[in-house]
Amino acid sequence: MFSLTDGALLYVSAAYDAMWGRDGARLAEAPGDWIASVHADDRAALLQRWEGLREHGAYDEEYRVAQPDGAMRWVRDRAFVVKDAMDQPYRIARITSDISGRKAMESRLRAADENKNDFLATLAHELRNPLSPIRTAVELLGRAGPDAVSVQGKARAVIIRQVDHLTRLVDDLLDVARISEGKLTLRQEAVELDGVLKAALETATPGLQARHHAIEVTAPAQPLWVWGDAVRLAQSIGNLLHNAAKFTSPNGAVRLVVDVVADGMVHITVHDNGIGISAENLPRIFDMFAQGAFAPDRAHDGLGIGLSLVSTLVTMHGGRLTASSPGIGLGSAFTIALPLMPAPAAATPASAPSAAGLQGAGSALSILLVDDNVDSAEMMRDLLVALGHTVELAHDGASALALAALRTPNVMILDIGLPDMDGAELARRLRALPALAHTRLVAHTGYGAPHDREKTSEAGFDFHLVKPVAMADLQAALRAT
Template sequence: MPDPRSVPAPVIDDAFDWAATPFGAAAAWPSALRTAAGMVLHSRQPMCVMWGPELRLLFNDGYRTLLGARAHDGVMGQPFRAVWPELAGPVGPMLDDALRGHATGAVEDQPFVFHRNGYPEPVHVTFFTSPIHADEGRAAEIAGLLVTCLETTARVAARRERDDAMERLRLLDEIGEATRVASEPRAIMEEATRLLGEHLGVTRVAYADLEADNDRFTIRHDWRVPGAISTTGVYSLDLFGSQATSNLRIGRTLVISDVDRELAPGDGDGMFNSIGIKAIICCPLVKGGRLVAMMAVHQAHPRGWTAEELALVEAVVERCWAHIERVRSTEALREADRHKSEFLAVLAHELRNPLAPIRNGLELLRLGDGGREQVARVGGMMDRQLSHMTHLIDDLLDIARVSSGKIVLHRELADLKRIVSAAIEGAMPAIGAAGHDLAVDMPDAPLPVDADPVRISQVIGNLLTNAAKYTPRNGRIRVAARVEEGTAVVSVSDNGIGIPPESLDAVFDMFTQVARHTERSNGGLGIGLSLVRRLVALHGGTATAASAGPGHGSTFTIRLPLADALQPAADAAPAPPLPAPAAGRPLRILIADDNVDAARSLADLLALGGHDTRVAADGAGALELAAAFHPDVAFLDIGMPGMDGYETARCLRGLPGMQSVRLAALTGWGAAEDRERSRAAGFDHHLLKPAVPAEVSAVLAAA
């Protein structure tokens, strides 16, 4: 018997012995049904004929693809419901109605689970039906159905993917709109986690920041369904097992569909189960090669995550971070602006405080009888206040140099014990004035460090004066030094006002004072501790603060790398004394400064020593005076208008007979590059304003 699928449709009736087939006697088949059968068997489209009340099947090779393993020859002629029981419910009634002539047309994209290729497979199918009528004379009777069956799984998947993509975009837009106007990070976290959790239908969504040690992370906020526990708090990354740790640290999203199956016992499963997690997506965010944040989606039961769900979580965490960084940057700018305004107010306050006693002292000298005791007392007071102002200005200059990287360390192998002793000596006036008790605990052995002794002494001195300021009168201050694992450690403790826990790191920020008290007029500018941390960092060390809280005192600790052992040092030879000016030989001294009061007061002071002085208010006037006066020494202000001090010095050196004049710069700038510029201009000395009498005397002695 020939295969009917190999016979052209026009001759199928002649070539095919219907009586020998399981399809029924040839006489029982109307010609229209036989013609339809020939068309089906000849077509490459997935088509079939269903005939009779039982809707028996005659199908072609295209249809075999849908039948899968069931497409063997024995299926031919079997009832539709027996061959495809999974279609009997959704499609059977429609086919019965079509057979009765009540309905024809298409049933589109019906979802089914077909058992083909040996396992269940979800597919979508569209059916197109047309009636096959009996022979002429019985036109109302329908003998069977011509069915074209197309699998539309790919089309449905593409449409679903498009719809899902649109839904993801709508969700991301909704998150963006909800967080766009947020003014604090928590509001962004709340909205983003809620919207994502509701969209995915999960148990919990948590957002976490990594701590500075890159090991612990803090869950700031989590959205969760009713009944689920909160996971906010601080955790170690290692608690969640090796898979979580290795993935997240390199920025790879952690995906677990079943905690109990995919994690080895003791390798994170206990931690996940303790917070009610059976499936998780944890998306890390790596910036600048460092893990900075992550978002976790938790499910209380096992769940197979799709690629689209992973992409959605990754997109949400990226957008959340962008919004949070925007808010934090805005907050940082506002905070910096507030600190700047506060600093300017404090600067004005701190600079005015010494001016009041100086003005009062001047008035006392003007109105008093000028007795030596009164002059000595007032002069001492004015000198202390001037020193305080100078210290404030020096701190400002130092922090500017450190911030701009212009500070130069003069490092040497030194004993940290000697440096601490020098710092204590310098801070004793402030400690003693407040009536504090100072305890010192030093080891017997030296503490060798490779450091700039002046700068480290400045660091420890700042900590000591800070303790003196913020400890109530008659308090206790303790300085201790020790060695810990190859590091020299110096701590300064007090029983003063203490520091709130949340401010322990902030005290090292620029222009920050944790507790400003109006009764502390010597509170400073809030830059001393910032200078401490930066100077210590330049030495490869660290500076930290500790406190049990307000009212419980503070401890500031610096750590510096230990150096090789100190070499025994020979007794230093005393410095040679500065040469004194020749006896009975007064000097001709020229002073140029646009601050007339400063110039005349210095001239008067020098005149008391028997020197002949001239004063000019600008560079041009100084050159005119020098041509006739021929000074031995000239003090030139650098910041004069028009012709500055540098240009005046160069021109002065060019005048006849002025090559040997001793030039001293008066300036408020004291960085290394400022001193180098002075030397290049021809200056012999570089004095910082206000010049102390000893420095002025040294200039005269050198002349």
Template sequence: MLGTLACYRREVHVPTSAEKNAMALLVNTAALILDYRREIHARQATQEALLRNEQRFRSFVTATSQITWTTDAQGNVIEDSPSWRAFTGQTYKEWIQTGWLQALHPDDRQATFATWQASVATRSGFEAEYRVLHADGDYRWTAVRGVPVLAQDGSVREWVGTNTDITERKRAEGDLRRLAARLSEEDHRKTEFLATLAHELRNPLAPIQNGLELLRLAGNNPEIATKVRDMMQRQLSHLVHLVDDLLDVARINSGKVELRKEQVELRTIVTNAVESTLAVMEAAHHELDLSMADESLVVDADPVRLVQVLGNLLTNAAKYTPEHGRIKLSVDREGQHAVIAVRDNGIGIPPQALPSVFDMFTQVAAGAGRAQGGLGIGLSLVRRLVEMHGGTVTAASPGEGEGSTFTVRLPVVQQQQVDAPLSQDQVAPIGKTGSVLKVLVADDNVDAAESLATLLELGGHKTTVAHDGHDALRLVLQRQPDVAFLDIGMPELNGYEVARMVRQTSGTNQTVLVALTGWGAHHDQDQAREAGFDYHLTKPAGIEAIHALLEAVHSARAATS
């Protein structure tokens, strides 16, 4: 019941038919008015709810940073999309119909539109990834998904969809792909390096093994013995060079290489580098042309390392230049820099190989039938050492068969008095020292200890051998030798411990302690000095260096006696 309608009169009255009809009309009219008002309120409530839902939806879309859009059943844009316009900067007129395609990257438009048309034709979901020109002028990747909205009769009423900015994801994927490619390339290079290392180590080992057999079979034939010894010395020097390069790489990568800088003339560096590579040049019958600046150029450098740099460049030029080639080394000054260039007329470097020529384990492919040795680490060492000197090194080549040029630039310093290099005739003579020294050789490598002791005995010295730290310490204390060669890595007591104990014992200060070890970095030398060693030699120490050391010990004692 909606309500009641009452009519009152002063006197008793029976309503007539007309009055009853009028009353009924009033009641029905009031009921209709009330129903209409109730319907209006209901509609208002529904519209307000729809408006709230729409506002909530729009706020949600805005908060998600998604681009939302709608099209008609045929796939044409009709309604506005504020999120699309905010992202792309397009106006409504530019965006409607198929204008949105103009915001896509030119390379993505055709394929994207073909996929969209196929989805509209088959009424299937639309998924794609394409680049959209952002309002800031950069293209950004978006992932797109659109679905059809069906009417009650099953037909497509419209399409709705979203674009999601996936630029950062794409960048991350690209970074991962590049990282994977780099790691794969490095792994490939390391695999090749290990195979090359095995090959390069076998090369000198094979003739050394053959030489040992020749010495056994030749008996007392002095001509064969001399020839074989020379050959074995060359191969051993090559083997030592390979190992030294490997150790240098490890030390540089771990930051354990310390430069011993001094002011030195480049002419001295160049002279020593050329002398160290003359054998390689002569073996290949190369012509070496030197061009030095007229003025004296002084650099603040580690002479040993700088000779190593130029030696590697000259050796590399000789190796990659066919026989009877021409190699030129020039030294000039450009402003505050000394410029050292090594040019050759060899096989050259392909343009695609130039950017990676200084990378670790990289080797430029040689010409047909021309195999090249080496581990592919020489140029990497050159770059690292030059950079440690505050300089730069670059490579240039017109192309294959056109030769190459490696250029080193180093800062020069104000010229000062530089000590002249020690000439060959100033070096102590090699061989017997002319005096007999008591020498202890301690090494857990039995062959190494016995062979060195035999060599020293042939030089006229009296030797004793130990193979562990305890035995070495006992013999030093008992016999008090003039010189004790101690290996660092001995069992029981290592060389450092033996040296400390010797120095802590009275009456043993006259014994000269020499560290003979495979660890040759500067910090290894410092550690040996702190332990009490007088000298440090890196294995394999040449017999010339050992004889020179013994001569120095004899001369020092003769001067104080």
């Protein structure tokens, strides 16, 4: 509290010492000394408000205070003139509160909001990119003559490649959501690394070939075993290969190198001669939504979640992911380090699932397809007919029950989100009919989380296919291969 008559300091709280990082007792000797700690950018405006306090009667300001060690603390400073019985001002009272925590939270919220907006804009961009060639390819197919085999083949290849890209985007988004909710689980077992590498290369090769990159693989001849989830490990290595293809200008070189190191670890490294990573971006390259430099023909490509996802998956396997780069334009290397395990005892190869109870396995099947999306149902029907099967359609559960009882199909492919009943409920009702005891039930749905698969399994489904389904998975479910 200050006196307006002589400017003397009448009282200062003991909290001043911690808030200002100065001795409050010394403030009595120099009442104006507090202003020296105010951040230089805030000082002039605050002095103006302080000097105009007698005229205006009060102020409420937020500003920064510099600590002796250079740290900054945010405060809210409220000052008002105290008047006597004659309504004459004679003192100034001040209440100063530490609001550093609130300001830090506001800063994080603003950053999160900016990240959200950037992410949504990037997501829209990434979704439009594959949708554009898909639509163009469809238009081309409609205009190409029946004899334009090469045009048709090229259009189909474009559509398949872009749908695969969309599927990868959706899968990454779902994985990030599961990780944030602590719901991502691994199905770990002894895994031979060669099979993981082949699966990763299979998924990444189309992207590498599309950009005309040379791919070189170097790995030890002896089998290497790790304890892990083969699908997630292949996904992680595939993501690194996909990134190398994406962030390397066309006609580049990508190397996949596997090394056994002395500490019982195996290093799986993806090298490229692409755009590289700047020194300032390298420490945050695994942060969610991080975007570094980009290839000249692939501006801001990707959602910025792939490397964060790979880092999390590798850590869940007891390994680590590291990145290195000499700098912009000089390429980069990403290394997955995993602990090796001894080769397991020879295991009996798993026998192929029995086809007993499935009439027509490996030949023409009678199929009942149930989907309320008419376009999706008709396209799938036409594909199944092209594969040599007989197909009937139903668009709701009640119609499906009636047709199934009448036709007794070999296979029923069911959507889960039907208008009149849940697909799982429909499956339970179908299983209750003795005539359908041996009918194969295949869930064909956009829901692909582990609990979704558990739900369909409990309802009596034999297969769970996630839209958009790959041809190999569809044929495996039909047993037509």
